[in-house]
Amino acid sequence: MTYPILFRRKVLSVREKENLSIAQVAKRFGVGVASVMRWIKTPDPKTTRNKPATRINMEMLAQDIKNYPDAYQYERAKRLGVSKQGINHALKRLGVTYKKKSLCHPKASEKERRIFQQKIEDYERAGRVIVYLDESGFAHDM
Incomplete structure (x- = not known):
């Protein structure tokens, strides 16, 4: 946080008028010596x-976003011949943000889910007991 200009000028004017050292004026006004x-x-x-x-040519960057929507910033920087940080600032100026494409898991399949649900319903109709196991606490790499 910066101090207001009027406060800064007041501190400096008091220092000159009363011929105080930097440490004395800093202590008097409760600010740091470095400040x-x-x-x-x-x-x-x-x-x-x-x-x-x-x-960075903003039109070229916009075209690059259309051509490669899932590209990383370092890839864009390499293609356009600029720094990664420059790409980051330019994307902010364009108002481009990276967001997830969908709300579902990429490996989720509606077809496989329906097949699984159908199997569960078949087991329930047949009177079989369905047991669900929580394997999150088991080590699978042993």
Whole structure:
């Protein structure tokens, strides 16, 4: 969190008027010595830049997303000849996020599930006892 500009200027003006050391003024205002030293060098807080991509062609990136929707960022960076971090920032500017394609497991099959459910119903109609086992506590690699 940055301190307001008026507070910074007040600290620096009190230091000059009362001829205090950096440590004394820091203790008086309850701030760090390093903060006061930094304020002496640059009294105003640094502003953030919203710089557009210089090397990344946004149209080419959008086309790459259409051509390779499941590609990793390092793959895009390699194809476009830029850094991974540059791709990350450019994707944020485009508003592109990576989300799961579906809410079901990729190996789930409706056909196999219906077959399994049919077997269970057949066993129940035949009067057989169905026992479900929890194998999560067993080691299968032994």
